[in-house]
Amino acid sequence: MDCYEITAPGTLVRKSRPDPRPGPGEVVLRMAAASLNYRDIMIKNGKYGNMRLPVIPLSDGAGQVVATGEGVTRILVGDRVAGIFNQAWTGGPPPIHARALGGDMDGMLAQTVVLPETGVVRLPDSLSFEEGATLPCAAVTAWNALFVSSRLTPGETVLIIGTGGVSLFALQFAKMAGARVILLSRSLEKIERVRSLGADHAIDTTLHPQWEEEVLELTGGRGVDHVVEVGGAQTLPRSLSITRHQGHVAVIGVLSGGEVRFPVFALLARQIRLSGIYVGSRDHFEAMNVAIGENALHPHISRIFPFGEVPQAFRTMEAGDFVGKLVISFDR
Numbered sequence: 001m002d003c004y005e006i007t008a009p010g011t012l013v014r015k016s017r018p019d020p021r022p023g024p025g026e027v028v029l030r031m032a033a034a035s036l037n038y039r040d041i042m043i044k045n046g047k048y049g050n051m052r053l054p055v056i057p058l059s060d061g062a063g064q065v066v067a068t069g070e071g072v073t074r075i076l077v078g079d080r081v082a083g084i085f086n087q088a089w090t091g092g093p094p095p096i097h098a099r100a101l102g103g104d105m106d107g108m109l110a111q112t113v114v115l116p117e118t119g120v121v122r123l124p125d126s127l128s129f130e131e132g133a134t135l136p137c138a139a140v141t142a143w144n145a146l147f148v149s150s151r152l153t154p155g156e157t158v159l160i161i162g163t164g165g166v167s168l169f170a171l172q173f174a175k176m177a178g179a180r181v182i183l184l185s186r187s188l189e190k191i192e193r194v195r196s197l198g199a200d201h202a203i204d205t206t207l208h209p210q211w212e213e214e215v216l217e218l219t220g221g222r223g224v225d226h227v228v229e230v231g232g233a234q235t236l237p238r239s240l241s242i243t244r245h246q247g248h249v250a251v252i253g254v255l256s257g258g259e260v261r262f263p264v265f266a267l268l269a270r271q272i273r274l275s276g277i278y279v280g281s282r283d284h285f286e287a288m289n290v291a292i293g294e295n296a297l298h299p300h301i302s303r304i305f306p307f308g309e310v311p312q313a314f315r316t317m318e319a320g321d322f323v324g325k326l327v328i329s330f331d332r
């Protein structure tokens with residue numbers, strides 16, 4: 001089987017390896033699709049802490065189970081499944097040591113993948129493999145941010161930053177739950193591309209660099225109930241400034257840097273809750289899949305690359321020239 005490996009920072013190489021065989025409790029997936037996250041760019045560029053190399057990248061992928069090892073009972077040959085991001089987190093509180101695909105261990109950018117049966121979930125029947133491959137990191141993170149770490153209720157207002165993977169899932173989930181969404185993007189053209197997803201207000205932050213004023217005006221001076229905070233250094237202090245008393249900020253990303261200064265007094269005076277989010281568990285993933293199926297929700301895929309064009313997919317992700325998800329198809 002063929003796979004891609006990060007062999008050194010900045011170096012992604014296509015390789016052939018012997019087909020892996022399942023051990024006890026493991027399942028073999030013939031991979032159909034995978035998807036990229038911003039994290040994969042950081043890992044490829046050696047900017048994600050001390051990673052062991054070589055590593056097969058990508059946490060997100062979906063395929064069909066073609067064989068099972070001894071003692072497998074949860075999963076059947078023929079099931080359509082995706083891997084869970086953190087192979088060590090099936091439910092309850094997160095384990096101390098994560099085992100994230102495509103980082104702590106080999107990931108999904110291989111034609112054949114072997115995982116423990118505990119580390120996969122069945123895809124909703126309503127989704128294609130390409131759609132299902134977008135779920136494990138970005139969608140589960142957005143789900144955790146809105147419905148687990150906080151309990152979004154209909155009529156509340158959510159501020160969503162950007163038009164990438166996490167942000168568009170958050171937009172779709174928030175609308176599904178009857179919330180009002182204010183979306184920020186640095187590009188009017190991207191705002192137009194995602195108009196059909198139903199954001200109630202969209203602010204072009206290039207045109208309106210003082211976007212906090214717009215957000216306050218849209219909320220009658222009160223501030224938003226929730227922020228899906230993917231920006232980090234340059235946006236987190238500003239997000240805090242437009243969160244209502246006892247509002248909630250889901251701290252997810254570091255797109256503009258990971259070192260942040262903000263006024264602690266403002267945080268405590270307004271009793272704002274900050275939650276650090278690290279994707280989610282298998283239980284979260286399965287609950288989300290039920291909601292996706294029931295609500296006929298389809299992930300927003302910007303572009304699908306054939307397996308042979310993986311380097312181009314990485315370059316497109318790095319350039320930021322997309323909305324939603326970039327997917328790799330193993331069958332094209």
Ligand SMILES: NC(=O)c1ccc[n+]([C@@H]2O[C@H](COP(=O)([O-])OP(=O)(O)OC[C@H]3O[C@@H](n4cnc5c(N)ncnc54)[C@H](OP(=O)(O)O)[C@@H]3O)[C@@H](O)[C@H]2O)c1
Pocket residue numbers: 036037038039137138141161162163164165166167184185186187190230231234235251252253254255256277278279280320322323324
């Ligand atoms: N903690 C977790 O569990 C978790 C899980 C998934 C992702 N993340 C993190 O969340 C962030 C987003 O991940 P992703 O995979 O959704 O990324 P992505 O698909 O690359 O999307 C990022 C989007 O954010 C906007 N953006 C980019 N740079 C920005 C900046 N400097 N300031 C404000 N907005 C910016 C862009 O939208 P516009 O061009 O429309 O402005 C871009 O499309 C990353 O930092 C990632 O590492 C964390």
